[in-house]
Each structure stands twice: as structure tokens, then as C-alpha cells.
Amino acid sequence: MTHKILILDDDSDILFFCTYVFENLGFTVISSNHCNDIIAQVESSQPDIILIDNWIPDIGGVKATQQLKATEHLKHIPVIIFSANSNLPQLAEEAGADDYLRKPFDLEELEGLALKYVKP
Template sequence: MKKVLIFDDDEDILAICTYVLEDAGWEVIAYTDCRDVIARTAAFRPDVILMDNWIPDEGGIVATQILKKDPVLQRIPVIYFSANSNIGELAITAGADHVLAKPFDLEDLRLTVLKALK
């Protein structure tokens, strides 16, 4: 079973993403902040990470950069998702591998995660 780790402070988005991804057969863990991002990620060993831009405490850019500097975790694809109009630039700054603009179609969520897993 593939594993997806989600960092987003919007509990409605977490609930929707968790439902859609679990329905597709993936195991999901979600957090409303990015404290201990290395420890949480290392403990779960996800196949892909969804990272929000505006997440407490460090924010998505710093949290993604921290993950991408870790020699073990850097290979995990990060999907940067946000409602910011400059999401592409933010994702590049963060070092993310993919982007998903909010609001998104539920099928786009599923397809983006599948693309990141390849």
C-alpha cells in the first residue's frame, strides 16, 4: 500500500484529501502543522508528500527545503499545493517536485499523486 503524508492547516482540505486518497487505496497521515517535519516523515516513510504553503510553524517553503536537504528523505516527491497565484514560483523556491493549485478537482488530486509516484 502506498503512503501519502499531508501537511495542511485547513482541516476541511485534510478531510477531503484523506477521504479521496484512502478511497484510492492509499494510507494517509495528515498534520495541521509542520513541526518535527523530519521526525514525522522518517517515522511514516511516505511515498509522496503534499505540502501546503501557509502551514504553521515554519511554512511550506522552509519545511520542504528541510526535507530536501535530508539525505534519506530528499528522494520523496513533494507536491506543493496552495491557492497562491504564484504557486509555481513558490514550489521552485521550496524545491518541490510537483504543484497542485487550490482549489483543485478531486480527480486532479488523485492524478497528481499518481504522477508523483512514478
């Protein structure tokens, strides 16, 4: 069974890099450069894990994660917030995210964190 990851970041280089990494791990990758209609995006893609940038337009990663975690049929999906913010642990906690990843990150950090929640 192939697992799906939804990656939300407005930086096309990060989307490209993350897509490459996760496809090589055997994931099906869905990506978006915004978090508008986050509930609809997640419902249509049905990911096993979500990686979301804190500074993504329009509402940002914290509010988007809060919306997901407040939605009964979606709250079980692991959400990892990633950002260069110095207060990232507090942001992740405020968002209700399952984990966080500091930018810049290295390949092993990215793979390890995702594989902690989903085995491809």
C-alpha cells in the same frame, strides 16, 4: 503493497477531503495540521509521497520542503506543494518541490498529480 501519503494542511476540511480521496485510491493516509519537526514527522511516517500546504504553521511549506530536500535520506520522496498563491510555480521552485497544485483544485487534478508519482 500499500503506498503511504503524508498530507500536511492546517485546514481540517482539506485534510478530511484529501484523506477520503486517497483512502479510496488505496493509500494509507497520515495527516498533520502543522509542519513542526518536519524531518521527524517524515521519518516516523515513511511516506511514499508528501502533499504540503504552503501556509501551514509554523515554518510553512516552502521552508519545510527545503529542509526535506536537504536531508539525504529523505530527499527522494516526492513533495507536492499546494496553495492558492498566485506565484505558486515560483514558490514550488524555490522550495525544491517536485510539483505543485493550485487551490481550489478538483478531484481529478488531485488524484492525477499524486498518481503521477505513486501508483497505488
